Amino acid sequence: MSVLEIRKLANAFIPGASPSDLVPANTLSVINRFKRKWGGLWVGGTVSISPSGVTFSPNTLNRALHEPLEPIHIRATDIRSVTREFGWATGVVVVAHKEGEFRFRCYGAKKLAATMAVCLDLS
Numbered sequence: 655m656s657v658l659e660i661r662k663l664a665n666a667f668i669p670g671a672s673p674s675d676l677v678p679a680n681t682l683s684v685i686n687r688f689k690r691k692w693g694g695l696w697v698g699g700t701v702s703i704s705p706s707g708v709t710f711s712p713n714t715l716n717r718a719l720h721e722p723l724e725p726i727h728i729r730a731t732d733i734r735s736v737t738r739e740f741g742w743a744t745g746v747v748v749v750a751h752k753e754g755e756f757r758f759r760c761y762g763a764k765k766l767a768a769t770m771a772v773c774l775d776l777s
Contacts (some may be wrong), residue, residue, distance in 0.1 A: 656774035664701040664760040665744075668696035676745045697723060701758050703770060704770040706730055708749055710758060727758055735776055738767035 664761040671694055673685050679765040689695055697720060707730040710722040732751045747770070749756040760766065767777025770776075 658703055658705060660701075660703040660766070660769075661741075662701050662703075662760045662762075662766065663698075664710070664758040665696040665698050666701070666712075666726065667692075667694050667757040668697045668723065668726075671695040671697050671723065674719055674721055677719055685749070695720070696759070697745050701760065703766075703773075705773075707733065708756065708770075709750065710756070726756065730774055733774055735777065736770040738764045 664738050671689075673682060673695075677685065685695065697712050697715060699710055699715045702709045702711070708728045710726040712720070712725070717723055724771050726752045728749060732753070734750045734752065737748045737750070739748055741763070744759040745760045745767075746760050747767045748755055749758075749770075
């Protein structure tokens with residue numbers, strides 16, 4: 655495994671995310687409709703990539719606007735592949751791991767996915 659230490663602002667797709675009581679009632683219907691249609695919500699925060707794996711930490715605003723969110727950590731040994739999918743404005747990085755998939759969107763997704771695949775020795 656190559657040495658890799660990257661931190662990027664990102665939005666992670668969290669299937670279990672739910673809005674908190676701080677979200678205005680008139681926007682809840684839109685949020686709930688999106689969640690039903692897509693199976694989760696996009697949550698802002700920071701993705702950290704290192705030789706130990708991938709970690710997502712929600713930012714302060716999103717911790718306040720969602721029911722309790724815990725950081726997500728995927729160990730490098732559990733990662734099966736890293737690919738990039740098309741996304742408007744920002745691409746989507748898909749980290750397939752032994753428990754499923756973790757998706758996040760960020761600027762430079764194409765280059766980041768390729769770098770992760772090489773540095774995590776997934777080729």
